[in-house]
Amino acid sequence: MSVKVQLPPVLRGVMGGERWLEADGSSIAAVLGDLAKRHPSLGLHLFDEQGAVRHNIVFLHAGEMIRAKDAGARQIRDGEEIVLTNALAGG
Amino acid sequence: MAITLIVGTPKGAAVLRGNGNGSWSEDFVLHGWPVTASARDDKGRIYIAVNSPNYGVAIFASDDGADWKQLPAAPRYKPEDRGNPEHHRLVSKMDFAGQLKGGGRFVDQIWTLHFAHGALWAGVSEAGLFVSRDRGESWQPIDGFNNQPGRENWAPGFGGLGAHTILSDANDPNRMWVGVSAAGFFRTDDGGRTWNPKNRGVNPAVDSAPASTGQCIHHAAHDPANAGIIFRQEHRGVHRSDDGGDNWRVIESGLPIAELSDGHRCAFGFPMVMDRPSKSVFVAPLDGDNFRFPRGGQLAIYRCSDGETWQARTDGLPGNCYAGVLRGAMAADQKRGVYFGTTSGAIYASGDLGDSWREVASGLPRIMSVDAYIS
Numbered sequence: 001m002s003v004k005v006q007l008p009p010v011l012r013g014v015m016g017g018e019r020w021l022e023a024d025g026s027s028i029a030a031v032l033g034d035l036a037k038r039h040p041s042l043g044l045h046l047f048d049e050q051g052a053v054r055h056n057i058v059f060l061h062a063g064e065m066i067r068a069k070d071a072g073a074r075q076i077r078d079g080e081e082i083v084l085t086n087a088l089a090g091g
Numbered sequence: 092m093a094i095t096l097i098v099g100t101p102k103g104a105a106v107l108r109g110n111g112n113g114s115w116s117e118d119f120v121l122h123g124w125p126v127t128a129s130a131r132d133d134k135g136r137i138y139i140a141v142n143s144p145n146y147g148v149a150i151f152a153s154d155d156g157a158d159w160k161q162l163p164a165a166p167r168y169k170p171e172d173r174g175n176p177e178h179h180r181l182v183s184k185m186d187f188a189g190q191l192k193g194g195g196r197f198v199d200q201i202w203t204l205h206f207a208h209g210a211l212w213a214g215v216s217e218a219g220l221f222v223s224r225d226r227g228e229s230w231q232p233i234d235g236f237n238n239q240p241g242r243e244n245w246a247p248g249f250g251g252l253g254a255h256t257i258l259s260d261a262n263d264p265n266r267m268w269v270g271v272s273a274a275g276f277f278r279t280d281d282g283g284r285t286w287n288p289k290n291r292g293v294n295p296a297v298d299s300a301p302a303s304t305g306q307c308i309h310h311a312a313h314d315p316a317n318a319g320i321i322f323r324q325e326h327r328g329v330h331r332s333d334d335g336g337d338n339w340r341v342i343e344s345g346l347p348i349a350e351l352s353d354g355h356r357c358a359f360g361f362p363m364v365m366d367r368p369s370k371s372v373f374v375a376p377l378d379g380d381n382f383r384f385p386r387g388g389q390l391a392i393y394r395c396s397d398g399e400t401w402q403a404r405t406d407g408l409p410g411n412c413y414a415g416v417l418r419g420a421m422a423a424d425q426k427r428g429v430y431f432g433t434t435s436g437a438i439y440a441s442g443d444l445g446d447s448w449r450e451v452a453s454g455l456p457r458i459m460s461v462d463a464y465i466s
Binding site for chain 2: 041044056
């Protein structure tokens with residue numbers, strides 16, 4: 001099952017400027033795990049030392065905002081897109 | 092002689108290049124990454140540490156100063172390492188979910204990078220020490236430091252529990268010092284297996300801590316070739332040790348003395364650097380821990396040339412400055428050049444050990460680190 005993940009601008013620099021990445025997985029967390037396996041440099045930014053999805057990352061999927069703590073439960077279907085972004089703060 | 096300054100800001104790194112004749116160019120790289128430290132290895136590769144509240148820490152490297160690539164590894168604690176609850180509370184301000192992070196220990200910032208004896212060392216927050224012996228391709232924790240006896244008594248400063256200063260001995264690879272806010276200064280004499288607090292003669296800043304730790308070191312400087320003479324900018328003043336940190340005494344003659352929030356009077360500030368050939372030490376005093384700007388708005392760098400007394404060096408510095416100079420935001424190029432950045436985004440340079448200064452960049456975000464490299 002293949003899905004597309006859109007990276008935020010700051011992480012595109014880690015991936016040579018790529019905006020979209022392909023990955024496999026049936027949940028958002030599984031998709032992130034596949035990305036981390038394919039791209040270890042990117043994986044550093046997705047999971048913390050405890051193996052949890054970094055808590056300030058949020059996802060846009062099917063018109064809804066999904067928080068990191070819900071990434072494991074959110075099911076993804078073949079061909080869908082996920083937008084990976086983060087909590088915004090500061091000036 | 093070309094000079095490269097790597098200037099860390101919350102929004103990326105400014106790369107300033109000086110040709111030695113007063114002309115400077117400026118690039119801004121790593122857009123969107125908070126940059127806190129850099130180092131250069133013996134082959135000329137420059138490493139830049141980034142840490143994002145959203146995406147964690149990483150290290151970028153460049154061999155030419157123009158093309159920056161993220162390295163595949165970064166300092167990370169083991170899943171079984173337990174964290175300091177008070178540190179968690181302080182650094183979790185950006186926690187979108189409003190939750191503490193469950194008891195683990197996390198690297199939330201790389202405070203300093205230090206190249207010594209063929210290895211790249213990283214001092215991090217939550218306080219810890221890591222080393223890479225393969226140019227950043229992999230990192231190993233220094234367990235003797237990270238899990239040393241007494242760590243349970245360490246208390247964070249307001250900026251968290253951070254290992255921000257690393258000093259090394261050019262003549263003894265087994266000897267190294269690490270400064271931790273607010274636990275104090277530690278030394279190993281056996282290559283990192285064991286560490287001992289080195290704070291005798293320095294007042295603790297944390298009343299509840301044991302007297303041996305609880306000192307709030309802000310920075311330290313020495314000549315690695317004559318490593319036993321160490322200068323130390325502490326929350327509670329400027330100190331000197333002549334025995335590798337075993338004993339400390341205050342050296343504040345000539346420095347502006349401020350009253351701290353607890354009534355203690357001393358020379359307060361953060362950065363400290365040394366020009367090794369001349370043995371000159373530089374600090375940037377602030378008007379105490381309440382105000383944290385230069386006294387009277389006169390931006391001033393103080394120089395110690397005799398190891399004991401200090402003189403203000405203000406020629407070319409503004410008299411209406413209410414910005415500070417952060418811990419990592421001053422550097423010496425070891426060729427009489429001294430550089431610093433302010434929290435208002437200005438960079439000042441001196442080519443004559445501080446006798447005269449010139450603003451060489453402005454309009455940058457808050458400056459968190461400055462490192463200088465001669466080529």
